[in-house]
Amino acid sequence: MTKRQRQPEPLDPKLKESLPQVNLDALIGAVRYEVDEDFAHLWIKDHEVCQGCPAKPCLAFCPAGVYHLDRAGQVMVSYQACLECGSCRVGCPFHNIGWALPRGGYGVAYKLG
Amino acid sequence: MTPNHRCDAIVVGAGPAGVAAAITMAKGGLKVCLIERGRLPGAKNLFGGVLYPHALAEVIPDYAERHPPFERPVTEQGYWLLSPDSVVRIMHKSVHYKTAPTGAYTALRARFDAWFAEQAVQAGVLLITKTTVTEVVRDARGRALGVATDRPEGLVQAPILVIAEGVNNLLTQSLGLAKGDLPPRYVALSVKEVLALPAAEIEARFGLAGADEGVAIDIFGDATLGLPGTAFIYTDAKAISIGVGLLLEELIVHNLKPYEILARFKAHPVVRPYLAGATVLEYGAHLIPEQGYDRMPDLVGDGVLIAGDAAAMVDAVHREGSNLAMTAGRMAGETALEAHRRGDFSAAFLRAYRTKLEESFVLKDLKQYRRMTDFLDSTPHVIGTYVDFMNEAALRYFTAQGMPKREMEGEILGLLRGRRSFFGIAHDMMKLLRGLRG
Numbered sequence: 001m002t003k004r005q006r007q008p009e010p011l012d013p014k015l016k017e018s019l020p021q022v023n024l025d026a027l028i029g030a031v032r033y034e035v036d037e038d039f040a041h042l043w044i045k046d047h048e049v050c051q052g053c054p055a056k057p058c059l060a061f062c063p064a065g066v067y068h069l070d071r072a073g074q075v076m077v078s079y080q081a082c083l084e085c086g087s088c089r090v091g092c093p094f095h096n097i098g099w100a101l102p103r104g105g106y107g108v109a110y111k112l113g
Numbered sequence: 114m115t116p117n118h119r120c121d122a123i124v125v126g127a128g129p130a131g132v133a134a135a136i137t138m139a140k141g142g143l144k145v146c147l148i149e150r151g152r153l154p155g156a157k158n159l160f161g162g163v164l165y166p167h168a169l170a171e172v173i174p175d176y177a178e179r180h181p182p183f184e185r186p187v188t189e190q191g192y193w194l195l196s197p198d199s200v201v202r203i204m205h206k207s208v209h210y211k212t213a214p215t216g217a218y219t220a221l222r223a224r225f226d227a228w229f230a231e232q233a234v235q236a237g238v239l240l241i242t243k244t245t246v247t248e249v250v251r252d253a254r255g256r257a258l259g260v261a262t263d264r265p266e267g268l269v270q271a272p273i274l275v276i277a278e279g280v281n282n283l284l285t286q287s288l289g290l291a292k293g294d295l296p297p298r299y300v301a302l303s304v305k306e307v308l309a310l311p312a313a314e315i316e317a318r319f320g321l322a323g324a325d326e327g328v329a330i331d332i333f334g335d336a337t338l339g340l341p342g343t344a345f346i347y348t349d350a351k352a353i354s355i356g357v358g359l360l361l362e363e364l365i366v367h368n369l370k371p372y373e374i375l376a377r378f379k380a381h382p383v384v385r386p387y388l389a390g391a392t393v394l395e396y397g398a399h400l401i402p403e404q405g406y407d408r409m410p411d412l413v414g415d416g417v418l419i420a421g422d423a424a425a426m427v428d429a430v431h432r433e434g435s436n437l438a439m440t441a442g443r444m445a446g447e448t449a450l451e452a453h454r455r456g457d458f459s460a461a462f463l464r465a466y467r468t469k470l471e472e473s474f475v476l477k478d479l480k481q482y483r484r485m486t487d488f489l490d491s492t493p494h495v496i497g498t499y500v501d502f503m504n505e506a507a508l509r510y511f512t513a514q515g516m517p518k519r520e521m522e523g524e525i526l527g528l529l530r531g532r533r534s535f536f537g538i539a540h541d542m543m544k545l546l547r548g549l550r551g
Contacts, residue, residue: 009494011367015338018197019373020380027306027372027396034152061364063304063371063398084157085398086281087302090295091361101283103263105152105243112307112352112395113159113222 024065028081035080036106042066042079042088043098050075050096058088058097083108116259116270120146120239122449123260123271125246125284127154129435130421130442131277132229133172137446138275139236143453146269147230147238148262150245155226157279159305159397160435162347162354163187163329164220168439173232182228183218184349185327186210189319190217193383195334195344196504200383204330211325219327219347219354221307249274249284249417256458257288257416272458273449274417277442280400282410282423290419291410298362299408299486301342301401301429304371305356306379308391312351318387319348331432336378339497340367341489344378345432346387352394353387355379358401360489371398403429406483412470413463418445428478430485430549437475444469481551488548495541498532 044050056075058067064081067088084107089099101107122138124131127149135147151157164183169176188211191204210216234240248261250268259270278284280300285291312324319328327348336344342359357375364371379388402425409425412418420426421438428437448466452458470476489495506525533541 011338018377019370020376022370022372022376024372027393030393030396055368057365057368060368060370061302061361063302083398085302086295086400087361090300091297091365093365101150101245104150104245107157109152109156110159110223110395110397112224113155113397
């Protein structure tokens with residue numbers, strides 16, 4: 001496998017400004033879940049690694065907004081909203097997110113898909 | 114291993130690949146256990162929305178009489194090249210799409226997969242839902258003996274295993290068949306909304322004569338901020354499926370929220386009128402494995418066959434996946450039947466599965482487009498550049514302003530040269546051609 005290290009051209013700031021605010025809670029509210037209160041299938045392996053991660057891209061790319069910061073700046077995991085896409089597991093630059101499948105029958109339960 | 118259940122074959126995952134494998138093996142006389150972690154088959158599954166029944170017909174020849182829950186036949190399809198304020202549409206509508214058998218239908222996977230799995234049950238497959246496979250149990254020599262699940266007394270034994278676990282192929286990785294996890298630059302993250310709209314409204318807005326017509330549109334350019342990716346709009350029976358997908362790497366590098374990109378696309382002046390008054394029925398997200406031919410996992414191990422998204426069987430150029438999965442699942446099932454007849458479950462014998470796939474469109478297409486993801490990856494702005502150019506060129510071409518046409522043509526050429534050098538254009542076209550020709 002050839003690995004090109006391309007230097008990404010930054011996005012035009014005007015493009016970024018054109019992104020609207022989204023009420024993600026309303027979107028997540030349209031999704032059916034079978035919440036497993038006894039097993040968190042996502043977890044931060046080592047919070048110190050997150051402290052040393054300047055970009056914290058998980059806060060943005062997670063389509064369910066599972067990752068957010070608490071008042072102390074620590075990454076919190078709302079696994080209950082997880083859509084089980086797998087982006088965080090492969091997208092965390094430090095592979096610092098523990099990712100397991102929810103127990104059978106639990107987790108997201110699409111009605112349409 | 115002291116198993117709690119024994120069968121002739123285990124299938125992990127009741128999606129298109131797994132169900133096709135299960136039906137094929139059950140019809141061949143095997144006792145099949147089909148294990149699905151969702152509360153129902155389809156509960157974990159999501160796609161953009163176009164299904165190609167040619168692969169279904171090979172698994173269930175009389176599928177049409179069994180009333181699959183298709184949304185609409187696709188009678189018009191094509192591309193929108195979207196700039197921030199304009200669109201160039203390249204659409205194809207034909208009465209030929211209406212003559213049976215139709216080539217494509219829009220569908221919703223939670224409904225379709227549940228129906229498909231029900232056909233497996235009718236064929237004699239034992240469907241076990243709400244059960245997560247935690248491990249492939251192997252002997253000291255690495256041969257698969259069965260699976261462990263999260264059910265009490267959940268060990269299931271079988272001489273052959275079809276793993277159709279989907280894009281998050283953790284079992285495939287645990288067997289060493291996939292080298293490492295999915296690379297973010299070769300995997301796309303798609304987010305999708307299903308928007309409720311009355312059938313009559315959909316038909317009026319998209320110019321459809323009735324419930325027997327439907328549209329599938331793939332959109333390039335401003336929909337993904339000009340970044341590598343596509344957006345889609347597909348008409349369902351009483352809803353619109355709309356979504357955007359970008360390489361995960363792009364979202365990471367540019368610190369983007371995928372649902373904001375989708376919201377921006379929905380608000381585009383060209384798109385918004387189609388969606389007016391539509392309410393969100395469901396939201397979802399899914400990864401699409403676009404590693405391509407050269408980075409696919411190994412498809413066989415001792416006692417194991419891998420099919421579908423777990424093996425990166427996605428043709429991103431033609432937005433095909435579920436038909437590749439069904440075809441691969443069927444071929445995995447046929448190979449498992451031959452292995453049972455021979456009593457040989459070794460990887461060496463199971464390699465016949467790979468040979469079947471190589472002789473079919475599945476690996477032929479994947480091989481042909483092996484360079485496509487690299488093309489987009491190495492020329493990330495190519496889509497935005499040419500889409501914007503097409504729109505500006507169209508605006509000049511269709512505008513009469515008292516300018517001699519020769520000057521207008523020169524202006525259009527200037528627009529292109531301003532964006533990309535002659536050599537840059539030649540280079541892009543060469544790479545695109547190579548990507549398409551294989």
